[in-house]
Amino acid sequence: MDSFLSGLTQIFTLTTLIYMLAGSIAGIIAAAIPGFTVTMAIVLTLPLTFSMEPLQDIAVMLSVYVGGYTGGLISAALLDIPGTPSSVATTFDAFPMARRGEAGRALSLGVWASFFGTFISTVVLIAAAPPLAISAVKLGPWEYFSLIVFALTIVASLVGSSVIRGMLAALIGLAISTVGTDPIMDRPSFDFGIEMLQAGLPFLIVLIGIFAISQLTSEVEDAKSVRSGTSLVAGAIDFQTWKVMKEALRRPVNLIRSSIVGVLIGALPGAGGSIANPVAYDQAKRASKTPEKFGKGIPDGVVASEVGNSAIAGGGLIPLIGLGIPGSAADAILMASLMVHGISVDPRLMLDHADFVYSMFIAMTVASLMMLAVSLVSMRAFLRVAATPKWVIVPVVMVCCVVGSFALNNRVTDLACWASSAWRATAARARLLAGSAGARRDPRPDLGNEPAPCADEKRRSDALRHPAHQPSLPCCGSHLDRLSDPQPSEKTKILSRGLVR
Amino acid sequence: MSESSHNEEHAKEAGEIARLLSYVVLLLASVDLFLSANAIPPSRFERLGAGAFPKIVFANIALVAIIAIVDALRKIPRDAYGRFFTATADWARRRYLVFICLAALAACLIAIPRLGFSIASFLFIFGLELGLMPRRPVSIFTALVVAAIFSFGLNWLFAEVFNVYLPRGVL
Known part of the structure; x- marks a missing residue:
């Protein structure tokens, strides 16, 4: 109790709270930019915290961490481009919701879901960090292999209307993962003598290429509508904060199930949001009485996806606090920041620095509240993005993607990799010819080669509701960040590739 | 039929x-x-x-x-x-606009190492906006401002705030 009270007094100082607020804002904005991940945001924050007190340092880092898991929602919902790999599944339902004029509801739902996910995972972290951490590190290669195979079974629910194309896409994803040096035998394979490929294709860059450019180019297919200055999302944007909070709370089973998925996967060293996000979505879909509505803009999908990726925040800290083992790259940087201040992160952390650990728990809770407040306030500003004309948004987002791809490794060659992924995804999305009889293609996933209806929003939303339009998701996963894309086939491809690597 | x-x-x-x-x-x-x-x-x-x-x-x-x-x-x-x-x-x-976008993007990517991020992205954004927008004086002015912010401004932000240096090229 003394440790708890001591932590409480240390966190609730004006300076710490201001720093945390800045961290929350930075995390949300960074993750909203396609290509910027939670890990990158934390890395960029690290040098700024060297001069702070240890507790302020970790509180700021946790604010960025929590904010970063939510920020990816913004571009996922408004642009159909996941800001981070852990928000891939959010695009499946949040974007269709935004397309039919419910952008405010989709964002609001995602924010509340993220808050509940972080909050539940923090409670689990406080209550069960030591026992869960011990169980998590007992998992060996067999269990990890089983987890990946389990995750790959998600492909079955993503294949859409054509099983053959779904299988082919999943296999291509696996094939892409064979590029680079074999991790077990240390033999180079399929690098074609290109140095950049020796470490495999950079996942995040492929993600940006696949998602962003295909989506952006699909926005300009209809020249008349672009030239008339139409925006990405039509219709009035209604931001129903409290009503949507109740809507999220009316799904307690989904909230708890997705949180458990996020916490458990987050607690596994090496797994992360990019696995938890689609797995939580898939579980929600399987448990739903109306699985056919998933992928067409159902609130349950947004809730599951966002709760799943946000619960990683608490889950990822379990092995770190319990055993001194970072569960992900972002956790490793958190650990490094503690070590900079002379705090040894090992299994004795809870015994030797109990007040510090309790302060971390309190900081997590405060960070989730700040994330909620910042998101609810800033979403109104972000929603204006959706009202920006396409002729402004398309070139600007393309340049942001170029920056995101370059900044990851500071390599110009990554831009070539990004461009080739973009080209491939655009070609796949274009479905070469399908539905070319004058109608503008629906920007959503491939959904089975129906001629895309929609010459206007009404028809588009009808098309999304049409039962023939099967959803098709991606998944992903693995160590840092992994991905997927807007075509079922492309998504499946990325899923399998991400899981294997 | x-x-x-x-x-x-x-x-x-x-x-x-x-x-x-x-x-x-x-x-x-x-x-x-x-x-x-x-x-x-x-x-x-x-x-x-x-x-x-x-x-x-x-x-x-x-x-x-x-x-x-x-x-x-x-x-x-x-x-x-x-x-x-x-x-x-x-x-x-x-879908000619799609091809214009892709061609402009390819040109921008080729130009970045040579001209630098700021100039290449300014030309890309402004050029593509000119190609896509309704031609009105206000739109052209907006396009110019947006292009400057997201090319030179973005370069400044990354260099000064994040210490990430985008290709400088001729600058």
């Missing part, structure tokens, strides 16, 4: 042919990569070497591609092949 439903039918057929072509390319590529995987030296310590997993994957791709080809051939009527090129040209003509 009305003309539009006729066109739609023809477009669908052309889509199937395009898909068929992609299956053929996949089949050829997977066979080639399967053979390349054979060249990866086996391990002295493990029965399954580094080439085993790629071989399993590429063999399966080849198998599924064959099934997909057979399936596609079954669906495509014979006379559809003759209309394929016309339909392709129509499709491409309707």
Whole structure:
């Protein structure tokens, strides 16, 4: 109790709270930019915290961490481009919701879901960090292999209307993962003598290429509508904060199930949001009485996806606090920041620095509240993005993607990799010819080669509701960040590739 | 049958042919990569070497591609092949803005190492906006401001705040 009270007094100082607020804002904005991940945001924050007190340092880092898991929602919902790999599944339902004029509801739902996910995972972290951490590190290669195979079974629910194309896409994803040096035998394979490929294709860059450019180019297919200055999302944007909070709370089973998925996967060293996000979505879909509505803009999908990726925040800290083992790259940087201040992160952390650990728990809770407040306030500003004309948004987002791809490794060659992924995804999305009889293609996933209806929003939303339009998701996963894309086939491809690597 | 439903039918057929072509390319590529995987030296310590997993994957791709080809051939009527090129040209003509975007992006990516991020992205954003926007003085002014912010401004932000230095080029 003394440790708890001591932590409480240390966190609730004006300076710490201001720093945390800045961290929350930075995390949300960074993750909203396609290509910027939670890990990158934390890395960029690290040098700024060297001069702070240890507790302020970790509180700021946790604010960025929590904010970063939510920020990816913004571009996922408004642009159909996941800001981070852990928000891939959010695009499946949040974007269709935004397309039919419910952008405010989709964002609001995602924010509340993220808050509940972080909050539940923090409670689990406080209550069960030591026992869960011990169980998590007992998992060996067999269990990890089983987890990946389990995750790959998600492909079955993503294949859409054509099983053959779904299988082919999943296999291509696996094939892409064979590029680079074999991790077990240390033999180079399929690098074609290109140095950049020796470490495999950079996942995040492929993600940006696949998602962003295909989506952006699909926005300009209809020249008349672009030239008339139409925006990405039509219709009035209604931001129903409290009503949507109740809507999220009316799904307690989904909230708890997705949180458990996020916490458990987050607690596994090496797994992360990019696995938890689609797995939580898939579980929600399987448990739903109306699985056919998933992928067409159902609130349950947004809730599951966002709760799943946000619960990683608490889950990822379990092995770190319990055993001194970072569960992900972002956790490793958190650990490094503690070590900079002379705090040894090992299994004795809870015994030797109990007040510090309790302060971390309190900081997590405060960070989730700040994330909620910042998101609810800033979403109104972000929603204006959706009202920006396409002729402004398309070139600007393309340049942001170029920056995101370059900044990851500071390599110009990554831009070539990004461009080739973009080209491939655009070609796949274009479905070469399908539905070319004058109608503008629906920007959503491939959904089975129906001629895309929609010459206007009404028809588009009808098309999304049409039962023939099967959803098709991606998944992903693995160590840092992994991905997927807007075509079922492309998504499946990325899923399998991400899981294997 | 009305003309539009006729066109739609023809477009669908052309889509199937395009898909068929992609299956053929996949089949050829997977066979080639399967053979390349054979060249990866086996391990002295493990029965399954580094080439085993790629071989399993590429063999399966080849198998599924064959099934997909057979399936596609079954669906495509014979006379559809003759209309394929016309339909392709129509499709491409309707989406000329997509090609403009991709070409502009390619030019920007090529120019970045030479001209630097700021200049290349300024030209890209402004040029593409000019191509896409309704031509009005206000729009042109907006385009200029947006281009400057997201090229020179973004470069400044990354360099000064994040210490990430984007290619400088001639600057």
